[in-house]
Amino acid sequence: MLALIKLHIRENMKKNTFIIFAIIGAIVSIAVVTSGSFTVNAQENISKYAQFGYQWRFLILISSFAAVSLSMAVISKHREGNTMDLLKLHGLSPRNQYLSRILGNVLITLFMAIILTIGMTVNILAKGIEVNVLNYLGSISIYILASVGVAIYVTLFSMLFAPAITALFGILISAVGFLRGILLISVGNMGGVFGKIMTVLIKLAPPIDNFGELARDLFFNEFSNWNMFLNCLISLWILVGITYFVVMVVSRHEV
Known part of the structure; x- marks a missing residue:
């Protein structure tokens, strides 16, 4: 499994999709570095939320779209040719x-x-903003969980549908979740x-908005909504369980 995971990562690191979103990351870097600076009056907190609060939400949306692009054809391409038969012989x-493809996709x-x-x-760093390092790393972790959740969602549906349908579904759930x-x-x-x-259908979408709110609140050291945090973790855990169940069912028909 480890060898296949490493192969999956190497293959995707060279793809145009990864390169394109890496360029988008560079553009975002330039945009935020050249954006306005903080005020020093009573409006400082408002300025902070206007700048960084929206950035967290924007990054989660972009990373969700990146997850869709990286995940939508993973399983269909793996099924092409005789790759599966050769790996079975080994x-x-x-x-x-x-499972190796899914884990590799989560890592990429x-x-x-x-x-x-x-x-x-x-x-x-450029603006010398005082930020608690632990809070910042925690925010990044929460933000990454949102992207990973979308990747698992899309990879799961790529096992059942064609890449085009999977891509449309991935974009839809990302937008609805946002x-x-x-x-x-x-x-x-x-x-x-x-x-x-x-209401029931919307609740099935990944809680991208909640992840964004949690990441922002932790960044500003205002994290207090443990119920939302636990609900996000539970939804992610349920998704992992469903994915494993689907893998078990589908793989039995391909032995």
């Missing part, structure tokens, strides 16, 4: 092949998410059967 079962998404935080880091709180309020106000059904 003793790697279909289940372990799928993690690397991409870290690259996209370069702009934030450069901005902090606007999840607003959509739940809007749909909840509609009432009726349609409103209830849409």
